Amino acid sequence: xxxxxVAASILGAALGLSAVGFVASGSARADDQEKCFGVAKAxxxxxxxxxxxxxxxxxxQSTADYSGKDWKLVPAGTCEKMGGKKEAFxxxxxxx
Numbered sequence: 001x002x003x004x005x006v007a008a009s010i011l012g013a014a015l016g017l018s019a020v021g022f023v024a025s026g027s028a029r030a031d032d033q034e035k036c037f038g039v040a041k042a043x044x045x046x047x048x049x050x051x052x053x054x055x056x057x058x059x060x061q062s063t064a065d066y067s068g069k070d071w072k073l074v075p076a077g078t079c080e081k082m083g084g085k086k087e088a089f090x091x092x093x094x095x096x
Contacts, residue, residue: 031076032075032076033073033074033075033076034073034074034075034076034077034079034086035071035072035073035079035086036071036072036073036074036078036079036082036084036085036086037067037068037069037070037071037084037085037086037087037088037089037093038066038067038068038070038083038084038085038089038091038092038093038094039066039071039072039074039079039082039083039084039093039095040062040065040066040067040070040071040072041065041066042062042063042064042065043060043061043062043063044060044062044072045059045060045061045062045067045070045071045072046058046059046071046072046073047059047070047071048061048062048067048069048070048071048088064092065092065095066083066084066092066093066094066095067092067093068085068088068089068090068091068092068093069088069089069090071084071088082095083095
């Protein structure tokens with residue numbers, strides 16, 4: 001093998017391992033968060049509940065503050081304290 005081929009192989013392996021580490025660390029952070037409906041300001045939602053289909057497709061597209069149909073990720077265990085709910089609902093949340 002040529003030196004450049006060996007170097008490219010090593011670089012490829014290093015990048016692959018760093019990508020695996022990034023995915024694993026992202027999964028760990030997701031475990032510490034939960035979907036919370038009714039706490040996102042307009043344009044700051046992560047997505048919307050399935051019953052909100054047709055209004056907008058997903059992230060950053062809500063047009064109403066604290067819509068019970070839109071959610072964002074919050075630290076686990078804080079949703080209700082923030083005035084939201086873990087399931088989609090009609091109306092708006094009561095932000096703190």
